[in-house]
Amino acid sequence: MHPPTQSEASESYLLIYTNPSTGATALKLPGELIDVLRYVAEHNRWRKLECINLIASENAMSPLAEAAYLTDMMHRYAEGKPRKRYYQGTKYVDEIEILVSKLMGELLEVQFVEPRPISGTIANATAFRVLAAPGEKAVIAPVQAGAHVSHTKFGTLGALGIEHIELPYDQENMNVDVDKAIKVIEEVRPRFVVLGGSVYLFPHPVKELAEAAHSVDAKLVYDAAHVLGLIVGKRWRNPLKHGADIITSSTHKTFPGPQGGLIATNSEDLYKKVSKAVFPLFVSNHHLHRLPATAVTAIEMKYFGEAYADQIIRNAKRLAEKLHEYGFKVLGEHLGFTQSHQVVVDIKNFGGGAKVAKLLEEANIIVNKNLLPYDPPDAIKDPSGIRIGVQEMTRYGMKESEMDVIAEFFKKVLVDGKKPEEVRKEVIEFRKNYTEVKYTFDADLNLFEALFRIPMIIDLRF
Incomplete structure (x- = not known):
């Protein structure tokens, strides 16, 4: 043919x-x-x-940010630093990149921001490469405490040849065991310690472990990918104020921007090393079209971030409480269930994480299966749990009463045994009231010149 x-x-x-x-x-x-x-x-x-989108690592940009995303910058290159490029034609890109660094610096109350990593994993790779050489050691939060794969020997850390040593886990408090962790740091004397994670209900003990790390001339890296929006919204402690030397992050979870990454620090020396490593070691071009959208999102968070972060946490707590009320085994009950955007549920009695996530998807409820602290690593394909994040539905204007409705949908599918396709009809009807992004500026894009507008959802008939 x-x-x-x-x-x-x-x-x-x-x-x-x-x-x-x-x-x-x-x-x-x-x-x-x-x-x-x-x-x-x-x-x-x-x-x-x-859909009711409850993936904890996703979010939705505003129409303004999406309009800023789809620009000619996606076709361009800008290797190097602003105003010191290896290419011509970047004078406006330079100004946007400088502005992103300035805005994120203000939000994080930090002196230096490197916005060129194109993901949280690339941000981690850059920081790890700067702080340790192959064969040297890093101490990470345990996988049970939510460590991201990039922190481990199975991901970026291992690819860089850095030895992975886990900190002890406190099952009762669902966190790093502080006393035992301090002893490990003092004995191992690593080049750096990593905190933060992807299953992240409660803040890690930054202050205590930063002090231990500094006592052996190590640095503390804090992966803020999941909680960046909560930090800039002042509803999660800022790790840089508690002793962290460097923050790595993505820009598209509780911070509702485009997919991308960043690194932030108050150390000029670390910043210079990071900037020399991110290019040319890990990125060449750094996906320039995400920078204007990141700037728009940063400005939105400057004006609306505190209200948004506050409602995220309220919603997560309410959803956890309601699911618990319906008989679900929600982790962390004795600790108040959660202090973040996440809710974690042991779903083994309903068939396990893989089965439940699929059933919920058939009802247009999107979650992900997830290992729980007591699951063996080989259960990764069918773990005991599911992970839920409320940040996206919060951005669409949902509050506590809507969390009650969502919990009831879970109950209908999993407890009552109602057919998912029947619940799906209810979900679709429910979502009709929540299609407009909140915590942004009221700007009618139809009033802008066509250059500043992008097509959103097109309706195709065949």
């Missing part, structure tokens, strides 16, 4: 695009292109309008 010629394609394939304002328009396009547009349209409709 050969690809259709332009004349064959125009005769053979037909797409109807329904524009709410102008009516239906017939477009003659190749079938493969129709498939691409259909997949995108169906995904957008499903996830943005019809």
Whole structure:
């Protein structure tokens, strides 16, 4: 077979695009292109309008941030530092990158921000590479306490040849065991200690372990990816104020920006080393189009971040309490269930994490299966738990009463045994009231010139 010629394609394939304002328009396009547009349209409709999205590592940008994201900058290169590039044509990119660093520095109350890492994992790789050489040692929060794979020998740390040593875990408090951890740090004398994680209900003991790390001339790295929005919203302690030497983070979880990363520190020496390592070791071009969207999100968080972070935590606590009330085994009951955006549930009695996550997806409730502190590592494909995050639905305006409704949906599917496809109808109807992003500025993009607008969800009919 050969690809259709332009004349064959125009005769053979037909797409109807329904524009709410102008009516239906017939477009003659190749079938493969129709498939691409259909997949995108169906995904957008499903996830943005019809699902309760509870993945703890995701969020939704505002229309303003999305408009700033889809720009000509996505086609451009800007290797090097602002105003010291290896390419011409970057004068506006430079100003945006400087502004992102300034805004994030203000939000984090930190002197130096490096925004070029394109993900949290790349931020971690850069920090780890600067702080230790192959064969040297790093002490990390235990996997049971939520350590991200990039912190471990199975991920970035191992790829860099740095030895992975875990801190002891306190099962009762669902956290690092402080006293035992201090002893490990003093005995091992690592080059650095890593705190923060991806299953993260309660703050790690930064102050105590930073003091121990500094006593053996080690640095403390804090992976703030999941809680960055809570930190800048002043509802989670700022690790830099408690002794952390460096923050690594992504920019798209509780901080509701585009996918990307950053590194922040008050040490000029560390900042210079990080900046020399991120390029050319880990990125060449750093996906420039995310920078304006990150700046827009930072400004939104400057004005609305405290209210947003506060409601996230209120919602997480309420959802945990309601699920517990319905008989679910929600972890951390004796500790108040959670202090973050996350809720973790032992779902083994309902068939395990893999089965439950799939059942909920069939009802348009999106969560992820997750290892629990007492699961063996080989249970990763079918762990005992699920991880829930409320930050995205909070951004769409949901509050405590809506968490009650969501908990009831869980009950209907898992306790009452109602067919997921029946609950899905209820979920879709429920979501109709929550399609507008909150905690942003009231700006009608239709008033902007076309250059500043982007198409959102297109309605395709076949």
